[in-house]
Amino acid sequence: MKLLVFVLNNEEYLEKVLEIYAEAGVAGATILDSEGMGRFLAYEVPLFAGFKEFMKGNRPYNKTIISVIRDVSVIKNLKKNINKLTGGLNKPGTGIMFTVPVDWAVGLVPEEEEI
Amino acid sequence: MLSINSLLSSDCILIQPNVKNKASLIKMLIERLEAAGKTNNTELLYKDVMDREELSSTGLNYGCAVPHAHSTALEQTSIAAALLNSGIDFNAQDGYPARLIFLIVGPKDQTGLHLKLLSKMARILNDQEFREILLNVNTEKDFIYQIKNRED
Numbered sequence: 001m002k003l004l005v006f007v008l009n010n011e012e013y014l015e016k017v018l019e020i021y022a023e024a025g026v027a028g029a030t031i032l033d034s035e036g037m038g039r040f041l042a043y044e045v046p047l048f049a050g051f052k053e054f055m056k057g058n059r060p061y062n063k064t065i066i067s068v069i070r071d072v073s074v075i076k077n078l079k080k081n082i083n084k085l086t087g088g089l090n091k092p093g094t095g096i097m098f099t100v101p102v103d104w105a106v107g108l109v110p111e112e113e114e115i
Numbered sequence: 116m117l118s119i120n121s122l123l124s125s126d127c128i129l130i131q132p133n134v135k136n137k138a139s140l141i142k143m144l145i146e147r148l149e150a151a152g153k154t155n156n157t158e159l160l161y162k163d164v165m166d167r168e169e170l171s172s173t174g175l176n177y178g179c180a181v182p183h184a185h186s187t188a189l190e191q192t193s194i195a196a197a198l199l200n201s202g203i204d205f206n207a208q209d210g211y212p213a214r215l216i217f218l219i220v221g222p223k224d225q226t227g228l229h230l231k232l233l234s235k236m237a238r239i240l241n242d243q244e245f246r247e248i249l250l251n252v253n254t255e256k257d258f259i260y261q262i263k264n265r266e267d
Contacts (some may be wrong), residue, residue: 010150041230043164046171046172046173046176046208047172047173047181047233047237048230048233049167049170049171050167050170050184050185051226052170054226075189
């Protein structure tokens with residue numbers, strides 16, 4: 001069991017990303033409004049206001065999608081389709097995706113109710 | 116490891132200079148950087164620092180200020196500092212005039228270093244005990260020594 005975390009910088013992709021999740025067999029996910037550290041420092045902390053010029057072109061806000069994945073085999077397919085959609089997460093500013101092991105969870109959608 | 120003391124030399128420190136306002140202090144600090152061979156375009160550097168001042172306050176609370184700028188007027192990130200007898204206004208949130216001033220300037224391609232230095236400066240200047248020590252030094256050498264001591 002893994003926790004999949006995806007920070008999606010281009011919010012316009014959110015709908016498509018969730019379709020990819022659903023298609024891959026991810027039953028549920030939590031979507032959080034988030035923002036990058038650089039954006040927060042440059043726009044919210046006066047001392048760092050001079051860094052605004054380096055934020056040009058960067059997206060101010062992003063979405064963070066977290067989901068507990070029971071069947072880790074779905075991640076491979078999901079990753080492939082996310083890369084296709086975004087043009088590859090290796091491209092700077094696209095997003096960050098990672099997993100961490102989960103040793104216990106409660107409250108997940110029962111497997112029989114999964115899409 | 117990133118250190119403030121390695122970028123600050125004693126000839127770029129002003130201990131209780133006779134200065135009345137922010138603009139003249141920044142000019143004096145930039146002149147020190149020029150004399151130390153860090154920049155040969157003081158006018159541009161002054162303009163870049165003052166443009167940044169226009170953007171928002173570089174005054175920290177507790178009588179400290181960290182004016183700074185990215186500039187094409189120099190090739191290496193450099194620091195100059197001043198310890199003032201009576202503070203000058205840097206428009207800090209707490210309203211206190213600044214007595215400890217650190218000018219950080221660097222080229223546009225060293226933004227990572229610039230960000231680290233600013234953050235480190237803000238962190239160590241938040242330490243009341245350290246501020247008290249710095250406010251009571253009498254020489255440039257002691258000023259650097261105290262910073263090095265705090266960083267080690």
